[in-house]
Amino acid sequence: MRYTKLFLIFSFLLLIKQTIAVATELDGAFIEHFAKAYLAERFPSTEEERVRISVAHLDPRIVIKPCKIPLTANIPEKNRAINVNIKISCDESIPWKVYLSAKVEITKAVLIATSTISKGDKLDESNIELAYMPINRIRGDKLTDINIVFGAKAKKRIAKGKAISKKSFCLICKGDVVTIIASSDNFSIKTRGVALSSGNINEQIRVKNTRSKKVITPRVKTINQVVINL
Structure with missing residues (x-):
């Protein structure tokens, strides 16, 4: 035992x-x-x-x-x-x-061209989409929100598969007819103008007032619309 x-x-x-x-x-x-x-x-x-x-x-x-x-x-x-x-x-x-x-x-989600986009073409769901791209192929600040570019126009030719950058498009392009909104704390007025330079949201551009013929530098608010504070 x-x-x-x-x-x-x-x-x-x-x-x-x-x-x-x-x-x-x-x-x-x-x-x-x-x-x-x-x-x-x-x-x-x-x-x-x-x-x-x-x-x-x-x-x-x-x-x-x-x-x-x-x-x-x-x-x-x-x-x-x-x-x-x-x-x-x-x-x-x-x-x-x-x-x-x-x-x-x-890989990072960025907006890319789904087909070749010619200069002057509008950007929308038919030619851009959100896709994942290797970060080593991404150069500069690329965009991820389709709402920012929807309806904007291409400033230059964008090849299929290329990422969309702010330099690729303009919400307001040179020569566009725009609505000028002049506002203060008490009132706001609207008038027409012609863009003398191109820009994107919150950027200042040169605009010629159609009525007064004066050149002003308002900020881009949205497509074909600029705003200036009085």
């Missing part, structure tokens, strides 16, 4: 030892999953940006040693490049580290 108890105790202790060993053993699949989770936390998807992460497989010849403390990860280059190298480290008394390559593809 005594030997039976000793055998059971020995077997139990051996089982515990084996469980701990298994718990601290790491393999390539775990390291790859750990790296992907780290990148997902560092580059989270948002309403405006989508992130796609792919991690290369670890070389099967690399032997991953156990680590009794939590692993750490970082990107030595500290950038937002598409291709990154991730360093996975175990900072025990005898430390070790491995490197994995990964691809982080970030």
